[in-house]
Amino acid sequence: MTTTTAIGYEKNLPATDPEALTAREVEVPALEPHDLLVEVEAVSVNPVDVKLRAGAPTGGFRVLGFDAAGVVREVGSAVTLFAPGDEVFYAGSIDRPGTNQRLHVVDERITGRKPATLSFADTASLPLTAITAWETLFDRLHLTETSTGTLLVIGATGGVGAIMLQLAEALLPNVTVIATASDAERAAWVQSLGAEHVVDHHGGDLAAQVLEISPDGADWVFTAHSDGQVETYAKIVRPFGHIVAIDDGPRDISPLKGRSISWHWELMFTRPLQQTPDLIEQHRLLNQVADLVDQGHLRATTTRTLTPITPTTMREAHTLVESGHTIGKIVLHDWQ
Structure with missing residues (x-):
């Protein structure tokens, strides 16, 4: 043994x-x-x-x-x-x-x-954050290099957000990225990773800040902190938009119904836990992440x-x- x-x-x-x-x-x-x-x-x-x-x-x-x-x-x-x-x-x-x-x-x-x-x-x-960010953008939201619109990344200073900002910068040239940060140090961090706009999700009205930047609302929202925020998201997200959450989140998302907003869960363990037929996709995406690192697009x-x-x-x-x-x-x- x-x-x-x-x-x-x-x-x-x-x-x-x-x-x-x-x-x-x-x-x-x-x-x-x-x-x-x-x-x-x-x-x-x-x-x-x-x-x-x-x-x-x-x-x-x-x-x-x-x-x-x-x-x-x-x-x-x-x-x-x-x-x-x-x-x-x-x-x-x-x-x-x-x-x-x-x-x-x-x-x-x-x-x-x-x-x-x-x-x-x-x-x-x-690895964990790269898989989560990749699956969010490309498997849950189905974004491509031709996608246009506004992506709001809530919790952008965390591990997943830091990778998502870089992936969007490298692979989604027509997507405008808004990131949340709570102070000047964190704002500088997310801007260095590719965020074009920064809003303060602690010190002000998040919906008002986002709508000032994108008056028609965000097309896509990634959130690591969704509990208690559905009413706010219903104001921020445009009709027929999409939200992806990675926390345990709320159990009532009915405020989103009037705008036909889609709610997605992202759990990067789903493929290995369920032994899905496309399990090898995690191998492939990690190799693509390695390529982006070695090409200088991801740090x-x-x-x-x-x-x-x-x-x-x-x-x-x-x-x-x-x-x-x-x-x-x-x-x-x-x-x-």
């Missing part, structure tokens, strides 16, 4: 509690036909990690982590996309053990080649790095993400 060091939790404790995240040796599962065994070099922490640690029961020891960059060490019997020694990045699946371990098993069809121009640490900032969104990867640095990262005040992504690299 092969084992590996992993960081996880058994009880739902505050991130500052020394027992909130601990290290132990865990068994490395046998590879399924499409699996890769990856030696993990770097990981990042996402809001989903914090949410699970704070509230999801474990039934034992649960290993978190949904972003990783590393090197393939072994491959399953049906693997055709990678070979031992290849450098990769991916976000994994919520129904398998997480990436916060030295050796991690992942399906090749949701794995991409690591961008050649980025370090492992910076690469680890990208990592790392704003803080912690090293080495230990329970202490992992708890620090969780505390920072839990604060709700972070910009971009927090990355951990190098095992102790």
Whole structure:
């Protein structure tokens, strides 16, 4: 039996509690036909990690982590996309053990080649947010390089928003992008990523600000913070427009009916969870993301790095993400 060091939790404790995240040796599962065994070099922490640690029961020891960059060490019997020694990045699946371990098993069809121009640490900032942003723009909203209209990105200073702004800048030349930011530092950040207009979603009337820029309303809205905002969105979005939410959101969207506004959910784990026939699309889009990085059109969104990867640095990262005040992504690299 092969084992590996992993960081996880058994009880739902505050991130500052020394027992909130601990290290132990865990068994490395046998590879399924499409699996890769990856030696993990770097990981990042996402809001989903914090949410699970704070509230999801474990039934034992649960290993978190949904972003990783590393090197393939072994491959399953049906693997055709990678070979031992290849450098990769991916976000994994919520129904398998997480990436916060030295050796991690992942399906090749949701794995991409690591961008050649980025370090492992910076690469680890990208997969989950890039998949979410890509699926939002191109799978949920079906935008193309010929699309015209206005896209409002709410929560633009977060990990997903930071990637979405760059994808829109690179691939949607006729789309006007409005981003939300709550202060001058965050406004400068989103403008550097491609936002053409910035509005303050905390300090003013969001609907009035957006309609001043786009009097007919926004064609598309991406939101990471939709709970309690449906009445506002009904004012902002033009008739027959579209909203994509990634949070748990509201349960009543009836205010949107009068304008025939469509509501979409985006969960980047849907393909691996449901084993959809197009599962390999995540591999393809991650490779396209890597190409955009290497061509200089997309940059990592790392704003803080912690090293080495230990329970202490992992708890620090969780505390920072839990604060709700972070910009971009927090990355951990190098095992102790």
